[in-house]
Amino acid sequence: MKPVHTNFMELCFNARSENESFARVAVAAFLSQLDPTIEDLTDIKTVVSEAVTNSVIHGYEENPEGVILIRTEIEGTKICVQITDYGLGIEDVTEARQPLYTSKPELERSGMGFTIMENFMDEVMIHSKPGEGTTIQLVKQLTPQSQQSLVN
Amino acid sequence: MALHLDVKRSKNVLVARLDGELDHHTAAHVRKVIEEELNHEWVTHLVLNLEKLEFMDSSGLGVILGRYKRVTQMGGKMTICSVQPSIQRIMEMSGLFKILQMFQDESSAVSACGVAS
16 A cells, blocks of 8 residues: 655744745645645635734734744645644633634724634634643645546 | 735725735735825725735735725725635625625726716
């Protein structure tokens, strides 16, 4: 039996808003080795952007000295992206997951971050401890290119 | 900056064309520029042309909803046009089209604001 192809990468960067685009582009570049569909790649870029933005705004309340860690793993055609911050953490995870819920309406947040993650990925796991930080784990089975025409 | 914003006037409609990526980082600039333009006395309505917008996340939804509230409070109308399929998806997911009308091109979006009348 052919062994399953595995690979991983890790990134560590400051919680600066300019790193939001860096993070999503870097993850997409790493996953390009799997020859993903444009739709899958856009979905992944969007969810990485959501999670990193949450860490910047909520985890560290825009303190740029905060540190964000991203680990991306490939296992065959399944990918797992883990975004970790060591910030404030989430008091009530169930409440945070509610569509349109935001703890910062004054910042014009739409409250759709977790809803988008749940819609675009197969699994969304949130591990958070107030005062210690948050890890978001996102899992997705990529669509094989050969099936793209059937989907569209 | 990974987002370029062009604004132009079409009678009492402010047309804003977004080019690039709209996320939390670039949202602040878009919000500031459009808010300043909305202060002009001649502005009643707002059209967002997203033809060249390549990426948007929920921060973009926040900016759009924020401007919608402002324009509606001013008694104006807001429409959007030329939305890329990937961006249309997150707009649909958020229920944005329940309140905002989308058009294929800029002239239809401007006309829909009632400029002809």
